[in-house]
Amino acid sequence: xxxxxxxxxxxxxxxxxxxxxxxxxxxxxxLARAFRDxxxxxxxxxDLETPGTKRFFDKKAIEAFQQKQFDxxxxxxxxxxxxxxxxxxxxxxIGSPREQILEEAAARPYRCIVMGSRGYSPFVASVLGSxxxxxxxxSKIPVVVVPPKET
Numbered sequence: 001x002x003x004x005x006x007x008x009x010x011x012x013x014x015x016x017x018x019x020x021x022x023x024x025x026x027x028x029x030x031l032a033r034a035f036r037d038x039x040x041x042x043x044x045x046x047d048l049e050t051p052g053t054k055r056f057f058d059k060k061a062i063e064a065f066q067q068k069q070f071d072x073x074x075x076x077x078x079x080x081x082x083x084x085x086x087x088x089x090x091x092x093x094i095g096s097p098r099e100q101i102l103e104e105a106a107a108r109p110y111r112c113i114v115m116g117s118r119g120y121s122p123f124v125a126s127v128l129g130s131x132x133x134x135x136x137x138x139s140k141i142p143v144v145v146v147p148p149k150e151t
Contacts, residue, residue, distance in 0.1 A: 009111040010038045014101050014131075017073040020116030024146040025077055028114040031144075032086045037111060039088040041077045042104055044097040045069045066094060098134040105141055112142040 013028045015021040025041070032039050045066045053062060070092040081088045093100040105113055117132045136143045 008036050008038075010040050010108060012040050012042060012101070012105055012108075012110045012113045013077075014042045014044065014097065014113070014115045014135075015074060015077040016043060016097075017076055018116065018118075020118060020146070020148050022076060022080065022116075023149065024114050024116035024144075025080055027144065027146050029080070029084045029086050031112075031114065033084075035111065037086075039081060039086055040104075040108075040110070041074060041081065041088060041090045042093060042101065043070050043073045043090070044093045044095065044100040045073075047095050066092070097131045098138075101131070101135050102138055105135075105139055110141055112144055113139060114144045114146065117145045117147050 011028050011032055013021075013025050015025060025039075028039055031037065046069075048057075048062045048066065049059070057065075074090050074092075078090065091104065093104060101113065101115070113135060115132050115135065118130065132143075132145045136145060
């Protein structure tokens with residue numbers, strides 16, 4: 001049964017250490033407070049296990065590097081979440097950010113995805129491949145895209 005306004009659900013928030021992700025996290029915290037939800041802060045690290053890297057690095061070294069990338073990217077979000085008092089968990093996925101966000105969103109019953117936008121124009125986003133645009137167009141659950149601050 002679909003219960004979009006029921007309390008105590010989870011909100012998926014992809015984070016990458018950027019100010020845009022931080023703004024999305026702050027918005028997600030306000031939503032989580034209003035609905036008594038839990039936030040899942042997700043960071044996607046690149047898959048570095050390619051034939052080229054395997055020639056020079058063992059699996060443990062690659063995993064340690066990915067863990068460090070995750071720890072560095074999630075640190076600002078952890079501080080914000082701890083200070084907010086909102087229940088939360090963190091999660092690391094490996095691969096393409098767009099694909100991994102969509103897979104995570106499909107794997108659990110999230111209320112929504114709240115993510116930041118880099119503010120690319122539609123043309124630049126189509127050339128560079130905007131993660132938020134890709135998630136927005138392919139997600140099966142609601143997506144809130146928090147725009148960047150005007151400078």
